[in-house]
Structures are given as C-alpha cells and as structure tokens.
Amino acid sequence: MDITFLNICDFIGTLAFAISGIRLASAKHFDLFGAYVVGLATAIGGGTMRDLLLGVSPFWMTNPFYLICTAIALVWVMVFRKLLVRQNNTWFLFDTIGLALFTVTGMEKTLQAGFPFWTAIVMGTMTGAGGGVMRDVLINEVPLIFRKEIYALSCVLGGLSYWLGMRMGLHSMANASLCAAVVIAIRLLAVKFQLRLPVLKGENQ
Amino acid sequence: MDITFLNICDFIGTLAFAISGIRLASAKHFDLFGAYVVGLATAIGGGTMRDLLLGVSPFWMTNPFYLICTAIALVWVMVFRKLLVRQNNTWFLFDTIGLALFTVTGMEKTLQAGFPFWTAIVMGTMTGAGGGVMRDVLINEVPLIFRKEIYALSCVLGGLSYWLGMRMGLHSMANASLCAAVVIAIRLLAVKFQLRLPVLKGENQ
Amino acid sequence: MDITFLNICDFIGTLAFAISGIRLASAKHFDLFGAYVVGLATAIGGGTMRDLLLGVSPFWMTNPFYLICTAIALVWVMVFRKLLVRQNNTWFLFDTIGLALFTVTGMEKTLQAGFPFWTAIVMGTMTGAGGGVMRDVLINEVPLIFRKEIYALSCVLGGLSYWLGMRMGLHSMANASLCAAVVIAIRLLAVKFQLRLPVLKGENQ
Numbered sequence: 001m002d003i004t005f006l007n008i009c010d011f012i013g014t015l016a017f018a019i020s021g022i023r024l025a026s027a028k029h030f031d032l033f034g035a036y037v038v039g040l041a042t043a044i045g046g047g048t049m050r051d052l053l054l055g056v057s058p059f060w061m062t063n064p065f066y067l068i069c070t071a072i073a074l075v076w077v078m079v080f081r082k083l084l085v086r087q088n089n090t091w092f093l094f095d096t097i098g099l100a101l102f103t104v105t106g107m108e109k110t111l112q113a114g115f116p117f118w119t120a121i122v123m124g125t126m127t128g129a130g131g132g133v134m135r136d137v138l139i140n141e142v143p144l145i146f147r148k149e150i151y152a153l154s155c156v157l158g159g160l161s162y163w164l165g166m167r168m169g170l171h172s173m174a175n176a177s178l179c180a181a182v183v184i185a186i187r188l189l190a191v192k193f194q195l196r197l198p199v200l201k202g203e204n205q
Numbered sequence: 206m207d208i209t210f211l212n213i214c215d216f217i218g219t220l221a222f223a224i225s226g227i228r229l230a231s232a233k234h235f236d237l238f239g240a241y242v243v244g245l246a247t248a249i250g251g252g253t254m255r256d257l258l259l260g261v262s263p264f265w266m267t268n269p270f271y272l273i274c275t276a277i278a279l280v281w282v283m284v285f286r287k288l289l290v291r292q293n294n295t296w297f298l299f300d301t302i303g304l305a306l307f308t309v310t311g312m313e314k315t316l317q318a319g320f321p322f323w324t325a326i327v328m329g330t331m332t333g334a335g336g337g338v339m340r341d342v343l344i345n346e347v348p349l350i351f352r353k354e355i356y357a358l359s360c361v362l363g364g365l366s367y368w369l370g371m372r373m374g375l376h377s378m379a380n381a382s383l384c385a386a387v388v389i390a391i392r393l394l395a396v397k398f399q400l401r402l403p404v405l406k407g408e409n410q
Numbered sequence: 411m412d413i414t415f416l417n418i419c420d421f422i423g424t425l426a427f428a429i430s431g432i433r434l435a436s437a438k439h440f441d442l443f444g445a446y447v448v449g450l451a452t453a454i455g456g457g458t459m460r461d462l463l464l465g466v467s468p469f470w471m472t473n474p475f476y477l478i479c480t481a482i483a484l485v486w487v488m489v490f491r492k493l494l495v496r497q498n499n500t501w502f503l504f505d506t507i508g509l510a511l512f513t514v515t516g517m518e519k520t521l522q523a524g525f526p527f528w529t530a531i532v533m534g535t536m537t538g539a540g541g542g543v544m545r546d547v548l549i550n551e552v553p554l555i556f557r558k559e560i561y562a563l564s565c566v567l568g569g570l571s572y573w574l575g576m577r578m579g580l581h582s583m584a585n586a587s588l589c590a591a592v593v594i595a596i597r598l599l600a601v602k603f604q605l606r607l608p609v610l611k612g613e614n615q
Contacts, residue, residue, distance in 0.1 A: 034351025146444025231610035239556025
C-alpha cells in the first residue's frame with residue numbers, strides 16, 4: 001500500500017517534471033526528439049547527478065519506467081496543447097509533490113551510502129532541483145531556480161527538517177514525511193506570496 | 206584486418222567530430238586552447254558520459270589517440286581554413302561514419318555491461334550524439350541536433366535494428382553492421398531530403 | 411607545518427574561486443541561493459569532474475570545508491560589495507594561488523591512481539580551470555577562459571614542468587613546487603602583458 005502510494009507520487013512527479021521540460025523546449029522550437037530529451041533530462045537529471053556522485057548505477061538504467069513516463073508526457077503535451085495553461089494549477093501541484101518525493105529519495109539514498117547529513121541535504125536538493133538546472137542549460141537559458149521565487153531552498157529546509165527529526169530520534173518514516181511536508185508547505189507559500197530570496201546588488205549599482 | 210578497418214573509421218570519425226567543434230568555436234572567436242577543448246568535447250564527450258553512466262573508466266584516459274586526433278584536427282582547420290567549405294561533403298561523410306561507429310560501440314559496451322537493450326539504445330545514441338550537445342553547451346548555443354534535420358534519431362533507429370537482429374538470432378557482427386548501415390542510410394536520406402521531425406507548436410500559437 | 415601551509419592555500423584559493431562565481435552571478439541578478447550554487451560550482455566543479463572521471467568519491471562529500479568556504483565567500487561579497495573592486499589585485503593573487511594548488515592536486519591524484527602523465531596533465535588543467543567553465547555554463551555565458559588572456563594554458567605548462575621534473579628524477583615535493591611556480595609565473599606574466607593565444611579566424615573572413 002505504501003509502495004503503491006510512493007509509486008503514484010513518483011509517476012505524477014516524473015510526469016510533471018518532464019512536462020515542464022517539454023513545454024519550455026517547445027517554446028524554443030525544439031523538434032519532438034529534442035523535446036523528449038529535454039523532458040527526460042528534467043525528470044531524471046537530478047537523480048542521475050546524485051547517483052554519479054554517490055558512485056552507484058543511475059536509477060533509470062535498470063527500470064524503463066522513467067523513459068515511458070517521459071513518452072507519456074510528450075504525448076500529453078501534443079494532445080492537450082491548448083488546454084495546458086488551464087491545467088497549470090494541477091501541474092504545479094504535481095511538480096511540488098515530485099519535488100518533495102525526490103528530495104526525500106535523495107536524502108535517504110545518500111544517508112544509506114554512509115555520507116554525513118549535510119552531504120545528504122546537498123544531494124536531496126540536487127535530486128529535486130538539479131533536473132531543472134539541466135533543462136535550462138539545454139535550452140540555453142539562465143537557470144530559472146536561481147532567479148525566481150523560492151524553489152531549491154524548500155529542499156534545503158526539508159532536508160534540515162529530516163535531520164532534526166533524526167536528531168530527535170524519530171522513525172525514518174516520520175522524518176521522510178516531515179521533510180516532504182516542509183518542502184511542499186514552503187513551495188506553496190513561496191508561490192502564493194511570491195516569496196523570493198534577496199538578490200545581491202551588482203557592484204556598480 | 207577488421208581491427209584496422211575499425212581503427213580507420215574511429216580515426217576519421219573522431220577527426221570529423223573534432224573539426225565540427227573547432228569550426229564552431231572559431232566562428233565564436235575562441236582562442237586556440239578554447240577551440241581545442243571544444244573539439245575534444247565534441248569528439249569524446251558522448252563516450253565519456255556513457256562511460257561515467259556505466260561506471261567504467263573513460264575510454265580516452267588510457268589511450269592518447271583521441272587527444273592526438275583532436276590536435277591533428279586543430280592543425281587541419283588552421284592550414285585548410287579557406288578550403289574547409291569545399292571539403293564539406295567529405296567531412297559530412299566522415300561525421301556520418303563516426304556517428305554510426307560510435308552508436309555501435311555505445312550499444313555493445315552497454316550490452317556487455319549487462320544492461321537491457323533499451324538502455325543500450327539510449328547509450329548508443331548518447332555516444333553518437335552527446336558530444337555535439339556538449340559542444341553546443343560550451344559555445345553557448347541551443348543544441349543543433351534538437352532543431353535541425355534528423356540526427357540523433359538515426360542512432361535510435363540503428364539501435365532498434367541492432368536489437369531486432371539480436372532477437373532474430375543474428376551474429377553480433379551482423380547486428381553491428383546492420384546498425385551502422387541503418388544509421389548511415391537514415392542520416393544520408395535526412396540530409397538529402399532535408400527530413401526533419403515535427404516541431405511542437407508553442408501554446409500561444 | 412607543510413599541511414598548514416597547504417590548508418591556507420586551499421582556503422584562499424577556494425575563497426577566491428567562490429567569490430569570482432558569486433560576483434558574476436550577482437551581475438546576472440541571481441538570488442542568494444543561485445549565487446551560492448554558482449560560487450560552489452566554481453570552487454568545486456573542476457575537482458568534482460576530476461573525481462568522477464577517476465572513479466573516486468568527490469573530495470567535498472566527506473569534508474564540509476568547501477561548503478563553509480563558499481558561505482564565507484557569500485557573506486564577504488555581501489559585506490564588502492562596494493570595496494570588492496579595490497580588492498581586485500588581492501583576489502587575483504588568491505585566484506592564482508588556487509589555480510596552482512588545484513593543478514598540482516589534480517596531477518598528483520591522477521598519477522597516484524595509476525594513469526599516464528598526459529592524463530594527469532588533462533586532469534590537473536581540469537581541476538584548475540574546470541570550475542570556471544562550469545560557472546560560465548550556469549550563468550549562460552561563453553566560457554571566459556576560452557577567449558581571454560592565457561589561463562588554462564598555464565596549468566598545461568605547469569603540468570609539463572611536473573612531468574619534466576619526474577623524468578629528471580626530482581623528488582615529488584620539488585615537482586609540485588616547480589609545477590605551482592610555473593602556473594603562477596605564467597598567469598602573472600599573461601595578465602601583466604595581456605598575453606593571449608591566437609584566435610582562429612572564421613572561414614568567411
């Protein structure tokens with residue numbers, strides 16, 4: 001039952017990440033292959049960087065699920081092109097669920113590999129937000145998450161909650177839920193109130 | 206004899222890939238060092254990503270052949286600068302041979318490492334087309350292969366042919382030849398008839 | 411004592427690299443999180459690529475020193491914003507010390523892993539100059555080191571000096587000092603006399 005719930009979260013998160021990549025690639029007039037690759041990079045890029053840094057085989061290389069998800073995302077964008085804007089709230093929610101799940105996954109995989117908690121927070125954030133950075137590099141734009149409302153910081157704070165839970169001796173399931181809840185809450189608040197981090201003023205200003 | 210033939214293909218493919226990187230870097234006014242690095246990234250970038258994902262030591266780190274090839278390419282571009290446009294057909298042909306060989310190499314290395322066939326197709330495509338993406342990221346352009354005539358798709362279809370041959374019980378040499386022939390044929394047809402994949406229309410159009 | 415000296419070099423080099431990333435990110439209106447990530451990528455990007463290629467666990471994953479250094483760099487830029495231009499000579503010097511140290515570290519780690527000397531030179535250069543390339547990819551600019559005065563070439567020549575010292579049977583400490591001295595000397599000369607590598611003329615010029 002738990003596994004099924006996590007699988008559903010993984011599915012809608014991957015879908016939402018892939019769709020965000022495919023939409024931005026389409027806006028740049030990428031062809032279908034290019035859109036697919038950008039969607040895939042958005043969906044699996046963060047986890048792939050994490051697995052390379054951890055020295056383990058990337059998660060998507062033994063499970064066709066993520067390639068199929070991205071194909072579904074591509075068909076979805078083709079079929080519902082005109083309706084996507086109306087679905088924005090749904091996709092935003094799915095994206096947030098994916099962000100929370102991927103952060104937890106990244107944290108746990110890193111802790112299990114024996115690395116310290118601050119490495120796990122870096123890895124959780126990378127798993128959640130790294131795919132978006134890879135997407136923006138591929139479409140030749142300045143990474144969005146470095147300039148718009150709070151995104152990756154919610155992963156960092158979620159990761160800190162996980163660690164606090166650990167220090168207080170909570171069960172790992174409780175830590176994971178706490179981490180996911182913090183990521184989702186901060187992301188929702190950030191978008192609702194357009195919370196942004198301060199921008200460093202340039203030296204000539 | 207076979208080894209010699211493959212070595213020649215590897216040489217002219219590497220040369221063609223490096224020259225494509227050096228020419229694009231020159232057009233962006235990179236200096237000699239920058240042009241060399243971009244040429245090298247174009248030639249070995251795809252295979253390096255593949256080897257990192259497979260968890261093996263990158264192929265060029267124990268064999269100076271690829272660094273020397275790129276140096277030859279740099280000298281070639283410096284000496285034949287005014288004649289390169291006239292050589293375009295030759296370099297296109299060499300690039301296509303490289304694309305086919307690198308696709309086959311990527312497929313076989315991945316299958317030998319025990320991964321499933323669809324991972325091998327992804328890896329074959331990455332080996333063939335990944336260097337060009339890395340080149341375009343380094344010169345700060347939108348990757349060409351995501352927008353122009355069919356390129357990486359010929360690797361995907363070549364990879365599928367390899368798999369079909371395997372399923373039909375053909376010898377691995379036959380599969381490799383079939384894969385290379387399909388890559389070359391589709392790439393030649395794509396350029397001759399300017400075949401492109403459809404572009405996803407943006408949401409506001 | 412030696413360890414302390416190297417630690418100080420590592421600290422000021424990491425600081426200088428991170429500050430260069432943070433300043434460029436600020437000029438592009440990145441927020442604090444984005445500036446931190448770009449600073450971190452500049453400081454640890456080259457060594458991370460090296461460690462991935464060598465197949466070892468990246469150096470910063472077991473030592474919080476580099477994340478803390480980058481945080482100090484961020485605070486420094488925030489506090490001394492108006493004075494940074496006046497500190498330019500100091501930061502240039504620190505950057506050069508970092509370049510020399512990282513080149514030596516990259517060479518030695520690669521040689522200890524059993525790779526040939528020319529791979530070590532590539533890795534030393536990547537350790538020194540790779541972070542700057544990653545920085546420029548993240549801020550969506552053409553990599554500076556491919557176009558401005560000599561930078562990465564000083565790592566290559568430092569690496570060659572190391573190798574010459576090895577061939578002449580010098581002690582490894584002597585080789586390392588020679589390498590660092592050559593990197594620093596060439597970098598200082600390059601900036602003082604604005605030495606640049608020739609640029610390949612485009613084909614239409």
